[in-house]
Amino acid sequence: MSQLQVKVAAIDDVSAGVRHFTLVDAHGGELPAFSGGSHIVVTMPAPGRTYRNAYSLLSSPENRAHYEIAVHRQPQSRGGSIYMHEQVKVGSVLDISYPVNLFALSRVAKHHLLIAGGIGITPFMAQIHDLERLGGDYSLHYGFRSREHAAFADALKARVSQRAVCYDESLGQRMDFDALLRAQPLGTHVYACGPQGMVEALVSTARALGWPEHHIHSEQFLAPPVGEPFTLKLSKSELEITVQGDMSMLEAMEAAGVDAPSLCRGGACGRCELEVLGTDGELQHHDHYLSDADKASGRKIMPCVSRAKCGYLELNL
Amino acid sequence: MSLAFKQETFRDDYTFRNSPEAIRRFPFPFPEDQYMYSVNIEPHTPGPKGAVTEFTLDVDEHYVAECRDKAITLEQDPGRCASLPHMMDAEWDFLEFTMESLARDYPEQFSLSKNGKEWTWVNRPLGLEQSFVFGDAATLPMGPFEYMGRQVQGDFVLLDQREDTLFADAGIVTSQADWSLAFNVGMSWHEWHGPVPQVTKLGVMDRALKFLMSLQQGNPVRRLNWTMTINPRLDTSPENYPLWGGDRNKVNAQNAGELAHLRVELQTLFRMPRSNAIVFSIRCYLISMEEMATYPRWAKRFHRVLRDLHPDLVEYKGITKYQQAVVAWLSRFDDGADIGIGTQPE
Secondary structure (H helix, E strand, O other): OEEEEEEEEEEEEEEEEEEEEEEOOOOOOOOEEEEEEEEEEEEEEEEOOEEEEEOOOOOOOOOOOOOOEEEOOOOOOHHHHHHHHHOOOOOOOEEEEEEEOOOOOOOOOOOEEEEEEHHHHHHHHHHHHHHHHOOOEEEEEEEEEOOOHOOHHHHHHHHOOOEEEEEEHHOOOOOOHHHHHHHHOEEEEEEEEOOHHHHHHHHHHHHHHHOOHHHHHEEEEEEEOOOOEEEEOOOOOOEEEEEEOOOOOHHHHHOOOOOOOOOOOOOOOOOOOOEEEEEEEEEEEEOOOOOOOHHHHEEEEOOOOOOEEEEEEEEEE | OOOOOEEEEOOOOOOOOHHHHHHOOOOOOOOOOOOOOOOOOOEEEOOOOOOOOOOOOOOOOHHHHHHHHHHHHHHHHHHHHHEEEEHHHHHHHHHHHHHHHHHHHHOOOOOEEEEOOOOEEOOOOOOOOEEOOOOOOOOOOOOOHHHHOOOOOOOEEEEEEEEEEEEEEEOOOOOOOOOOHHOOOOHHHHOOOOOOOOOOOOOOHHHHHHHHHHHOOOOOOOEEEEEEEOOOOEEEEEHHHHHHHHHHOOOOOOOHHEEEEEEEEEEEEEEOOOOOOOEEEEEEEEEEEEEEEEEEHHHHHHHHHHHOOOHHHHOOOOOOHHHHHHHHHHHHHOOOOOOOOOOOOO
């Protein structure tokens, strides 16, 4: 896969635990344009292991001079967000993927309802640029824990105050998904990005109200959960690899030099899907890609975020 | 290969011919004696110097004549170019993509200068110069997709990605192998692939769709497809079937070398930046059996492929009426020797 090389041009702290990075082309050229909702995968060469995390682009998609991302320091980080906060400085050079959009605005929607929770505001920052440019009809609802966690709230108020509603949980302000969704005109698409509980509540409310499945969009990038070590057997490669507890199967395969397919690395896109040939334990699915039936079949797994509680797991790779 | 553009026609008197250089670089698609439909997608990385895959978009000796033929078809039937209203971002992406690639790869023929959003495009082979404002369609003589679609060889379909599938929501299609843009525009992936035989049971289309949905900017892919055409005709559309369909009855074992052409499509797919659309490019290369037989290895290979082709594919590709005549014409080149794996000529 072709990659881009960028240099960190600026670092700012925008809210509690959230650091904002401005990235420019390392060779002084233009970066590719993108569509609002896109993310990049940042490669972090930490000592002893490499992290690759997906971050939404929040800058204007038309601005090819730089990209902006915001990284929330995860309290239970395996190391990726801590690396971004502690190791990456102004002038650091990073490899990133080309922008990928798994959270695109529907171009046939009559109205766009954007629902953000916390750091989940980032993809909407870029989508709002697209909607303003295209004259799209939209409204943004942004919830956060308190003023000090309200990344970009002031910028949004300045840019699109008439379309943005903020909810400060510390003041008891909460979104009422049921009322909000009931009030939308026909042809509305809803987009949710934020904490898992918020996204699941929004999606289940929309389904219960009979919203068409293709009008409900959500994005959550998962970090691979920590688990117990096990042995991964690769039948075609004829390899046995130990997957450490704080490593994903995908990372373990890459560290062993196996050319495994991947794209988002967060359980969303489906690119890394592999066939399960056998295990002496049980699969632990964490992705948002496989259907419940696929998960129950025990024959498919997404090695970027899922793992197994077992002695060995054999995959067809 | 030199870019001396030929004066030739793809209709009426059919003066199209390949130079020896064009034959040498022909994208012959058969590495083995047996052919079965497959996805056969590979990264669209630069091929060897002179190959049709050397650059992002291939410009060859037929460029001017093909653009002229495209203009005739569009004049007779403007419906060969269509774009749904939500595809305007994709149209501009397409314009930028084609202008930037052509200017970068063929600087003697094309140039693009930018001053912010004020761009100037120069196409020397077609004698065009156009200043316009990027993003403002009123500053071009026609929509951005049609404007550049007329200046690149081959057909283009713009695919919008939504609802977990791809929709063919814009297209400029003037050199198609018997399919209709007017019929297909707005269709989803599984709708427009419905007629392809043998693939549903193979799960081929599901896998290909999944692959393309995660196609990345900067990482285009390509595949070859093929069929046959009688006379070097680009516009073998269902709309104009009366103009070419009957030619299939005129082929016999004596004239097949001249009349029958292998038609290879170099299909490339590129993810676009602003629209997240996919550009599907279908570039048609034609070669007569006589031209092909200047490399007997190709004639042997194609003889075996055509002779043993699955009956469903013979029917689907529309070659039933003249398959035996072409096989008979090619048989003189086939001594039955093992020619190994690979598409290369001698």
